[in-house]
Amino acid sequence: MQAKRIRPRPDQLPRVIILATGGTIAGSAESATQAGYASGRVTVDAMIGAVPEMTEIARIRGEQVANVGSQDITFAIMIDLANRINTLLGADDVDGVVVTHGTDTMEETAHFLNLTVKSKKPVVMTGAMRASTAISADGPLNLYNAVAVAADPDAAGRGTLVVMNDRIHGAHSLTKTNTTSVETFISPINGLIGTVNYGKTEYFRRPFRKHTHKSQFSVEGVTSLPRVDIIYACADMPADLIDGSMERGARGIVIAGDGNGNMNAATIQRAARAAQKGIFIVRSSRVPTGKVGRNVEIDDDRMGFIASDELNPAKARILLMLALLKKRGLGEIQQLFYDY
Ligand code: GLU
Numbered sequence: 623m624q625a626k627r628i629r630p631r632p633d634q635l636p637r638v639i640i641l642a643t644g645g646t647i648a649g650s651a652e653s654a655t656q657a658g659y660a661s662g663r664v665t666v667d668a669m670i671g672a673v674p675e676m677t678e679i680a681r682i683r684g685e686q687v688a689n690v691g692s693q694d695i696t697f698a699i700m701i702d703l704a705n706r707i708n709t710l711l712g713a714d715d716v717d718g719v720v721v722t723h724g725t726d727t728m729e730e731t732a733h734f735l736n737l738t739v740k741s742k743k744p745v746v747m748t749g750a751m752r753a754s755t756a757i758s759a760d761g762p763l764n765l766y767n768a769v770a771v772a773a774d775p776d777a778a779g780r781g782t783l784v785v786m787n788d789r790i791h792g793a794h795s796l797t798k799t800n801t802t803s804v805e806t807f808i809s810p811i812n813g814l815i816g817t818v819n820y821g822k823t824e825y826f827r828r829p830f831r832k833h834t835h836k837s838q839f840s841v842e843g844v845t846s847l848p849r850v851d852i853i854y855a856c857a858d859m860p861a862d863l864i865d866g867s868m869e870r871g872a873r874g875i876v877i878a879g880d881g882n883g884n885m886n887a888a889t890i891q892r893a894a895r896a897a898q899k900g901i902f903i904v905r906s907s908r909v910p911t912g913k914v915g916r917n918v919e920i921d922d923d924r925m926g927f928i929a930s931d932e933l934n935p936a937k938a939r940i941l942l943m944l945a946l947l948k949k950r951g952l953g954e955i956q957q958l959f960y961d962y
Pocket of ligand 1: 727749
């Protein structure tokens with residue numbers, strides 16, 4: 623005979639705080655079939671009110687941190703978010719946090735939080751591909767599942783997680799791959815952390831890289847980050863983009879290289895000159911999956927470059943910005959790309 627699940631008393635449920643930043647999950651349109659909509663229109667309390675089933679799995683409270691499409695997320699918002707999460711998770715009466723966010727830059731904020739949150743308690747991001755007013759809006763179930771993961775003690779110690787479309791992704795791996803489909807995120811190279819189906823969680827692994835409570839990075843007291851630009855490599859690319867970034871005060875440049883972090887010969891020469899002047903040049907890739915290795919087609923040792931290893935350009939930029947909050951050498955920064 624199957625054992626009957628005993629439901630905990632409401633005052634014994636885990637306490638989860640939902641921090642809302644906007645995005646399509648908070649987006650609304652004039653009609654349920656319209657592709658065009660405005661992000662960041664619905665408040666956190668309205669989102670919570672739309673999924674009353676969540677109160678059966680957690681005691682929930684919401685805070686509105688921002689209300690923007692994630693293309694407008696700034697580092698000021700990310701820093702506020704990280705510091706607020708650290709304060710909340712430091713309290714005994716908070717068991718986990720959910721961050722609602724647009725999907726466009728979700729992987730960047732997830733990676734940022736993975737590096738700057740100092741707690742083992744679950745931090746779970748979620749969002750939606752369809753506005754709250756659309757037919758088959760995916761936001762409510764994503765939010766329910768995210769709360770279930772944030773309330774689950776088994777999610778602890780796995781770094782910042784992203785719950786979308788029944789999948790639990792790790793911040794290090796996930797990337798957005800489709801402009802409109804609800805199945806947009808994949809976790810190439812390392813794979814999924816787990817799955818969640820109507821609140822029922824299953825985990826496959828823990829992240830391999832350092833994160834959250836083991837991370838050396840902190841944004842406590844930080845108000846801005848050093849400028850790091852991304853330059854997208856392509857056939858016959860103009861090499862003077864490197865000079866343009868330097869002239870505007872970039873302390874680092876990430877090359878979204880072709881293939882294994884490549885760029886044309888003219889750009890290699892300019893980038894090497896920039897590296898000699900103390901600009902940190904990281905070779906990442908515009909290809910969505912695969913590692914960028916040191917000294918493959920480009921002699922990184924001679925040029926003074928850093929290989930991004932597993933991080934895509936947007937995430938490599940964030941790691942480099944945080945790394946540059948402190949004075950560090952080339953070898954130390956390369957090691958950070960292997961550790962994080
Ligand atoms: N531009 C929107 C955003 O990132 C659309 C993506 C979404 O939330 O799904 O906020």
